Amino acid sequence: GQNIDQPTEMTATEGAIVQINCTYQTSGFNGLFWYQQHAGEAPTFLSYNVLDGLEEKGRFSSFLSRSKGYSYLLLKELQMKDSASYLCAAMDSNYQLIWGAGTKLIIKP
Amino acid sequence: EADIYQTPRYLVIGTGKKITLECSQTMGHDKMYWYQQDPGMELHLIHYSYGVNSTEKGDLSSESTVSRIRTEHFPLTLESARPSHTSQYLCASSDRGRDSSPLHFGNGTRLTVT
Secondary structure (H helix, E strand, O other): EEEOOOEEEEEEOOOOOOEEEEEEEOOOOOEEEEEOOOOOOOOOOEEOOOEEEEEOOOOOOEEEEEEOEEEEEOOOOOOOOHOOEEEEEEEEOOOEEEEEEEEEEEEEE | OEEEEEOEEEEEEEEOEEEEEEEEEEOOEEEEEEEEOOOOOOEEEEEEEEEOOOEEEEEOOOOEOOOOOOEEEEEEEEEOOHHHHEEEEEEEOOOOOOOOOOOOOOOOEEEEOO
């Protein structure tokens, strides 16, 4: 079957760095997405990886290892507004998205 | 500013009623999707469309229907609402030009069936 695993909840301190991991199993692979979702709001796109390696976008970076079926989202210089759920989604061979349940990130002052 | 709009934002309705959730986008995207999301759970695909007059069923399609008569409009209809339909419904769109195009989501409709 196809599935995505990511931690349910993580806590970090304002100004620190946090890494949110995601492992995936899909029938074929056409890339991995990360979305941010604040409580009661719509998910918003953060990053897309299809090749191995690290993609950096300001304070956020995303890493992919296709051989390991593994990705992580790295958030630096955490701010209170980064408190949200982070959704990992892998695209299978039919270009359908398989979604994780999301990781709720709590930022403490 | 939102480029994809969902109405209503909140809806409370009685069991057995027929309801239509509206979704419109102004980006000219060919692909549109309906997802259901419960708190702390993954998104489940209900229906999707690759363009006008194209509709496909997702994992949770059996109790709902969609139509795609115009590119910008993709309404979802529940013929007979049940308490198990209580959830958040998210509409999304993406550019057909690239299969890896990210999804743009509407703000959702939170449905409660009493």
